Amino acid sequence: MNRTRIALALVAAVASLGANPAIARAADYHHVHITASSPSEGVRWYNRHLDCEPVADRPDAANCAGVELIFVVQPTMGSTQGTGVNHIGFSYPDLAAKMAELESVGVRGSGVRLQRFPDGATLRDVPGLFKLGFIFDPWGTRIEMVEDPDTLGFHHIHLSASDPAATLAWYQDVFGGESASLKGQLAGLRFDDVWLLVSEHGEGTPATTQGRAIDHIGFEVADLDAAAPGMRGSGVEFEQEPATPENGRTSAKRAFLVGPDNVRLAVVETGWAGVAVERVAEAVTTDAEPYTVPQTPWGEPDMQGVWTGNSAHSIPLERPLDADDVDALTPEEAEARRERGTLGSIWGYEREWRDTTLGYVKTAPSTQVAMVIDPPDGRIPPLTAEAQARADAARGRFGGGRRLAEGPEDLSLFVRCITRGVPGLMMPSIYNNGLQIVQGPGFVAIQKEMIHETRVIPTEPRPALGSNLQSWLGDSHGRWEGDTLVVETTKFNGRAPYRGSGENLTLVERYTRLGPTTLEYQFTMNDPTVWTRPWTGMFRFDKDDDQYELVEYACHEGNYGMTNILSGARSVEREQAEGR
Amino acid sequence: MTTRPNGLPMVVGALCVGLLLAPGMAVAQNADIARDWDGHPDLNGVWQAIGTANWDIQDHPASAGPVDTGAIGSIPPGQGVVVGNEIPYRPEALAQKQQNFENRWTDDPEIKCFMPGVPRATYMPYPFRIIQGDKKIMMIYGFAEANRTVHMDKENPEPAPIDTWMGRSHGEWDGDTLVIDAAGFNGQSWFDRAGNYASYNLHVTERYTPMGPNAILYEATIEDDTVFTEPWTIRLPLYRRLEENAQVLEYKCVEFSEDLIYGHLRKEPTR
Numbered sequence: 020m021n022r023t024r025i026a027l028a029l030v031a032a033v034a035s036l037g038a039n040p041a042i043a044r045a046a047d048y049h050h051v052h053i054t055a056s057s058p059s060e061g062v063r064w065y066n067r068h069l070d071c072e073p074v075a076d077r078p079d080a081a082n083c084a085g086v087e088l089i090f091v092v093q094p095t096m097g098s099t100q101g102t103g104v105n106h107i108g109f110s111y112p113d114l115a116a117k118m119a120e121l122e123s124v125g126v127r128g129s130g131v132r133l134q135r136f137p138d139g140a141t142l143r144d145v146p147g148l149f150k151l152g153f154i155f156d157p158w159g160t161r162i163e164m165v166e167d168p169d170t171l172g173f174h175h176i177h178l179s180a181s182d183p184a185a186t187l188a189w190y191q192d193v194f195g196g197e198s199a200s201l202k203g204q205l206a207g208l209r210f211d212d213v214w215l216l217v218s219e220h221g222e223g224t225p226a227t228t229q230g231r232a233i234d235h236i237g238f239e240v241a242d243l244d245a246a247a248p249g250m251r252g253s254g255v256e257f258e259q260e261p262a263t264p265e266n267g268r269t270s271a272k273r274a275f276l277v278g279p280d281n282v283r284l285a286v287v288e289t290g291w292a293g294v295a296v297e298r299v300a301e302a303v304t305t306d307a308e309p310y311t312v313p314q315t316p317w318g319e320p321d322m323q324g325v326w327t328g329n330s331a332h333s334i335p336l337e338r339p340l341d342a343d344d345v346d347a348l349t350p351e352e353a354e355a356r357r358e359r360g361t362l363g364s365i366w367g368y369e370r371e372w373r374d375t376t377l378g379y380v381k382t383a384p385s386t387q388v389a390m391v392i393d394p395p396d397g398r399i400p401p402l403t404a405e406a407q408a409r410a411d412a413a414r415g416r417f418g419g420g421r422r423l424a425e426g427p428e429d430l431s432l433f434v435r436c437i438t439r440g441v442p443g444l445m446m447p448s449i450y451n452n453g454l455q456i457v458q459g460p461g462f463v464a465i466q467k468e469m470i471h472e473t474r475v476i477p478t479e480p481r482p483a484l485g486s487n488l489q490s491w492l493g494d495s496h497g498r499w500e501g502d503t504l505v506v507e508t509t510k511f512n513g514r515a516p517y518r519g520s521g522e523n524l525t526l527v528e529r530y531t532r533l534g535p536t537t538l539e540y541q542f543t544m545n546d547p548t549v550w551t552r553p554w555t556g557m558f559r560f561d562k563d564d565d566q567y568e569l570v571e572y573a574c575h576e577g578n579y580g581m582t583n584i585l586s587g588a589r590s591v592e593r594e595q596a597e598g599r
Numbered sequence: 600m601t602t603r604p605n606g607l608p609m610v611v612g613a614l615c616v617g618l619l620l621a622p623g624m625a626v627a628q629n630a631d632i633a634r635d636w637d638g639h640p641d642l643n644g645v646w647q648a649i650g651t652a653n654w655d656i657q658d659h660p661a662s663a664g665p666v667d668t669g670a671i672g673s674i675p676p677g678q679g680v681v682v683g684n685e686i687p688y689r690p691e692a693l694a695q696k697q698q699n700f701e702n703r704w705t706d707d708p709e710i711k712c713f714m715p716g717v718p719r720a721t722y723m724p725y726p727f728r729i730i731q732g733d734k735k736i737m738m739i740y741g742f743a744e745a746n747r748t749v750h751m752d753k754e755n756p757e758p759a760p761i762d763t764w765m766g767r768s769h770g771e772w773d774g775d776t777l778v779i780d781a782a783g784f785n786g787q788s789w790f791d792r793a794g795n796y797a798s799y800n801l802h803v804t805e806r807y808t809p810m811g812p813n814a815i816l817y818e819a820t821i822e823d824d825t826v827f828t829e830p831w832t833i834r835l836p837l838y839r840r841l842e843e844n845a846q847v848l849e850y851k852c853v854e855f856s857e858d859l860i861y862g863h864l865r866k867e868p869t870r
Contacts, residue, residue, distance in 0.1 A: 315732070315733060316635075316636035316637070316733050317635075317636055323732055323733075323734060323735070423866075425865060425866035425867070426857075426861065426864075426865040426866065427854075427857045427861050435853060435854070435857070436853055437851055437853045437854060438851060455735075455748065457730055457732045457734075457735045457736075457737040457748065458730070458732050459643045459729075459730040459731045459732050459737075460641075460643060461643075462643070462728075462730050464730045464737045464739065466737070466746065466748075471744055471746075472744055473737075473739055473744060473746050475728060475730070475739055475846075475847065477846075481844065481846070482843065482844040488848075490848070490849040490851075491849060491851055492849055568760075569748070570760075570761065570763070571714075571763035571764060571765055573713075573714060573763065573764055575712060575713070575743075575853045575856075576708075576711075576713045576714060576764060576787075581861060582860075582861065582864065585861055585864035585865070586864050588866075589864060589866070592866070
């Protein structure tokens, strides 16, 4: 048959933009298809850590020694584990050096997660085979790192099969490939010099790869229409018949089928260059059509519903110093920024933690350059002389080095599940960005999902609290100015500062519906004991009643993290005391 | 009835006497209650239970408190809120209740600043606010940041997607009574400081019926086959807080529970 190529589609699951996973395009070799949440970040990661090369004019593809990784934006159902594709493999001439390099990267941000062996080592030498170790990309793809001088770079795809011999036979029958034995130890197929290896699946049937970190594997043939009858003759039933997909970058055709062990496969023909992804526009109403804010039955502007701050996540508070002349990011830049922000906040969490990768997030990331809109330069104004002196003294006090927590008080209010403060609790973050607004006559309840905090805002005058009744979230008084809800909050206890604010903060927030699905949120920080002038930030919430419901974020009730941090600290102290 | 100078109507006289006659508490023919835009009772406001149900939902005598703070720390006597006073525990569940009681000074979710669950949130000794909108009703309790969203806009109530402390609540109007079907609980809540409890099979049917402008008759039917032999009911009035400045204050209690929960893990252990 025609020389086939494995297209390794590393689909690191990214937020769904509604496109079908693209099959890898033709390279000189086989290609593998992978799913990821931000294609450009996927390319960046594999370029930086595994020496894959970006592909010109294709922001979603990387070339790894002839095998392409194509990053497809779609909702993810989880990592590769438990599916029929256990992992992919890369080979390096000096694995010890490579693993040391990856270990030094750390898991923080777009980092590298290492799977350690029981003795704590990151690699081991398997006699007769080679040195090997395992890492994960930030999107849940398991990657074996090996030291095989015979094949460097992209090394293998490792399947997990109920009947390995039958699976190998099937792949050889349908796609060709040369029967071979890896170092005389492992039966497999070679497609050019890339291996297809199979191990026996532990229990039950492997889960489908569809929607998982490796969504599917792509093989390449010269002419799909010519190859298809032969495949059908081998018993293949195409899930999607050969065709040029909508938005295909070339006229090359693609077909989908399901191989043994629920492994999804694509076959593409030479010239395949993936599918161009259409982006969802930011949901902002234009000025051209004035929007009439709906009213509650009792005649107040209606803001009720479930909103999320997902599109605003990763907008920096202040304008970056190198973005003086930038009006807005491009959609690609915005997407990459959100991905970096997300990865930067969770360092080492499984990707299933992230609403963006789970595909819950329907809105495109905001292209807003910074939250601060006043002062116009986008920078928080200078501190007062007294505040600057306090800040300098504080810096001196906490000079360098992490210290073991002696008790809960040494950890942040957020880690303690006490509060994120205001306006801190309004700020978008990596997950649980839900904001539910319920109104009754004269009251607006604003409930934030993250660590579950609810603010009750009266919109008619009510007696102020006594000056000694301070609280974490302060005393809020609201009023309607036209269709805008204006909330003024004072009497903070000063223990949950935002950017250094203190108990003298007067926070003024303005909530305005700009459109059916857009709620603009402005916050003005005025604390004359901290800043030389007030400043204002802005971002938008997106309405998402259809699919989003706030979950009960029982933060303190489930704060195993606190127990683990403290018991870990005590354990380290014991080890230090014993001189270990 | 009369109207007080502050404009809030108040029910007086024979009706109030009737209210004391639990369990046969009379419910007013509600010509005088506030009504919303749809003609349903308007439950917006700050409400509070009076009594000692949070100590023990059953009848209980005065007793000593956990620490030596004199009479201040003692436990006040009280009449229960369980209709008929008896709770039909299965034998093994009764043993669990008694064990809860023995361990109440460390195991009660309230002492750990955990969300109180339903129906307990209703009769904790603090005010709570009802915000009645046209699609949802929110109940905000203050303590432990507990709150509930009562979905009034779901024609076909879905089961709770996950078990939670406060459960999932669906509401509908039965005449002037707000009926809430609450389930999806995680089985970790207690009914009171005496260790009365249910499992995650708990199903609570609550009825909020105005007794006049300033009181609501609260009834909660408790079903849980794994813990009780038959359904039973809690019944008590909720009173409107009439102070002009009444509001539910922030009651973030986490830091008051940290020594209890983490004291043994401090560098200098406190427990």
